[in-house]
Amino acid sequence: MDMTKLLTDKRVSFDLKSTTKNDVISELTGILTNDGVISDEGEFIGAVLKREEEFSTGIGMGVAIPHGKNKAVKEPAIAFGRSSAGIDFESMDELPAHLFFIIAVPEKSDDVHLKVLAEISRKLMHQDVRDKLMNVSTYEELIEVFK
Amino acid sequence: MKILAVTSCPTGIAHTYMAAEALQLAAKEMNIDIKVETQGSVGAENVLTDEDINSAHAVVLAVDTNVDKARFQGIPMIEASVKDAIKDAKGLLQRAVDAKPVAKENVEQKVEKSEAPKGKQGVYKHLMTGVSFMIPFVVAGGILIALSFAFGITAFQTEGTLAWALMQIGGGTGAFGLMVPILAGYIAFSIADRPGLVPGMVGGLISANIGAGFLGGILAGFLAGYTVVLLKKTIKLPKSMEGLMPVLVLPVLSTLIMGLIMIFVLGGPVKAVNDAMLAWLEGLQGTNAVLLGAIIGLMMAFDMGGPVNKAAYTFGAATISAGQPSMVMAAVMAAGMVPPLAIALSTVLAKNKYTVDEREAGKAAWALGASFITEGAIPFAAADPIRVIPSIMIGSAITGALSMFFKATLAVPHGGVFVLPIPNAVGNLPMYLVSIIVGTVIGGVLLATLKKR
Incomplete structure (x- = not known):
């Protein structure tokens, strides 16, 4: 299992248009919906926002990883988005977030996918990974960062 | 460091x-x-x-x-x-x-303190842990037994056949045999973590063997869990021997205590209840048939596999031993089908009062009830006995009474819907079905109303 199955080239946006937290969640969810992963957009966004209520998934250092585990998700998927201007995501360090990974997981998911997600989450804690992600411009380069 | x-x-x-x-x-x-x-x-x-x-x-x-x-x-x-x-x-x-x-004393005091406010919530949590682990066993076993009946209700008696194998896998030698041990084991696990599992499961198995059913199993689970907690608190070993606690001292002592309590303290009364109930029912023979039907219904639904239920079933099965169709047996089977059916109905009527797992188990309960596998109701009864057991007892009592009133008869001791199409197995089939449906609806509506969110 490698991450290219979860994060396909159609699920990437290097130039997010949104300027608010709610908009960016919708925009990223839209990417997954267009790729046929989400059956009910409202339902999934609801799950993501509910998770955000517990505490923001803006983990600081410019990274946010909104995620939802919901029956509206057909298969595990990730979309990546980047905003050069930065978006206020109510992050822990109160700085704007630039790198977004939205994670969609179905109600029932096998461990293989979850392990990939765990691995990506771990990588994002590394400074050099985040720096590279700010500078990649193609899907191939993006995937390379995680190798 | x-x-x-x-x-x-x-x-x-x-x-x-x-x-x-x-x-x-x-x-x-x-x-x-x-x-x-x-x-x-x-x-x-x-x-x-x-x-x-x-x-x-x-x-x-x-x-x-x-x-x-x-x-x-x-x-x-x-x-x-x-x-x-x-x-x-x-x-x-x-x-x-x-x-x-x-310092060690301080740590223990601190931990005790932080656990104290759990109180009531804790007991419910322990029960639910046991139930959630038990559900898949009930579903797997029940469905496989039902499949065995589909080959004919006595097909399992022929050794070496697929029907026989299905009964071995699903029945008391397989999944159903593990049902009460798993319930008791995981109640104890929830209370005392890993050391609770051994005395809990052994206690549950003994409960099943002495005929104390799932109520005995719940008792065994709590007893086992708190026994381990108590042992952990009271036994103080020198530091160098502390390693023996989890591998030797706790499992042996807790299992011994559990087993002795189950066999000598609980075993006697359980057998006494069973004998007394059976004698009482025999004494009732020849009195008002409708009343007898209602009593059988109450008993069938009370402890599902425990001493009271077994007494009613044994009494019913004895009435057909001569091969005669019997009204009592008909009432026993009808009343035994109602508990899972009524619960299944209530999971449909009051969807939001059940968890997702329970709603799924509710679907299986339809099949189990229809096959006269009363055990399908146990996970629900164990999780919420105070609301579930009275509801299904009333439903079963009504079905038992109606079955007697309509003079429905049954010539075989088991099988549920699988025996209904067999010629001459059931007397007054249409009204027999009506009896089952009426009890199911009343029990189901009652439970759906009583059940809390």
């Missing part, structure tokens, strides 16, 4: 691992030896062993879920949220490094 950590977040997808990585990165920088256990949606990974805990200076709990703290008794605990670990892993580690070893 060695520091331990546990990370766990509610969804268990991302933050658990980010916190773990943050702690590991910080530890590397600070030159600290660290081991981090992650409790995410794939389960616990890199699990901390007793050896780790004994050799560690302190443990950092970066958790937003309930994790078992009891195992860290004796070393300082730095409690924080996942967020804290991601934001300031170094700060947390520094606190762990600075923590002073706490």
Whole structure:
């Protein structure tokens, strides 16, 4: 299992248009919906926002990883988005977030996918990974960062 | 210096691992030896062993879920949220490094204190843990038994056939045999963690063997759990022998105590109840048939597999031993079909009062009820006995009484809907079905109304 199955080239946006937290969640969810992963957009966004209520998934250092585990998700998927201007995501360090990974997981998911997600989450804690992600411009380069 | 950590977040997808990585990165920088256990949606990974805990200076709990703290008794605990670990892993580690070893007495007092407010919620939580582990056994066993009946209701008696094999797998020698041990074992597990499993499961198995059914199993589970808790508190071994506690002392002592209580204290009364009920029913023969039907119904639904239910069933089965169709047997089977059916109906009528798991189990309960596998009702009855048992007793009593009133008869001791199409197996079939449906509807509506969210 490698991450290219979860994060396909159609699920990437290097130039997010949104300027608010709610908009960016919708925009990223839209990417997954267009790729046929989400059956009910409202339902999934609801799950993501509910998770955000517990505490923001803006983990600081410019990274946010909104995620939802919901029956509206057909298969595990990730979309990546980047905003050069930065978006206020109510992050822990109160700085704007630039790198977004939205994670969609179905109600029932096998461990293989979850392990990939765990691995990506771990990588994002590394400074050099985040720096590279700010500078990649193609899907191939993006995937390379995680190798 | 060695520091331990546990990370766990509610969804268990991302933050658990980010916190773990943050702690590991910080530890590397600070030159600290660290081991981090992650409790995410794939389960616990890199699990901390007793050896780790004994050799560690302190443990950092970066958790937003309930994790078992009891195992860290004796070393300082730095409690924080996942967020804290991601934001300031170094700060947390520094606190762990600075923590002073706490005197043993103090630690135990502290733990007791923090567990005290759980109270009532705890008992319910323990029960639900047992029930949730039991459900798949009931469903798997019940459906396989029903499949065996589909080959003909006595097909399982011929050794070597598929029907026989299905009965072996699903019945008392297989999944159904594990049902009460699993219930009791995981109630005890919920109370006392891993050491509770042995006395709980053994207690549950004995409960099943002495005919105490699932109510006996629930009792065994709680008894086993609290016995272990008590033993842990009272037995003090010298430090050098502490390692013997989990591997030798606790399992042997707790299982011995459990087993003796089950056999000598509970075994006698259970048999007495069974005998008394059977004698009482025999005395009732020849009195008002409708009343007898109602009583049989109440008994069939009361403890499902326990002494009262068994008495009613044995009484019914005895009436057909001569091969004669019997009204009593008809009432017994009808009343035994109602509990799972009524519960299945109530999961449909009051969807939002049941968990997703229960609604799924409700679907299986239709099949189990239709096959006269009363045990299909047990997970629901065990989870909420005060509301479930009276509801299904009333439903079954009405069905039993109606079946007698319509003078329906049955010539075989088992089979549910599978015997209905057999010629001459059932007398007054249409009204027999009406009896079952009426009891199911009344029991189901009653339960749907009583059940709390």
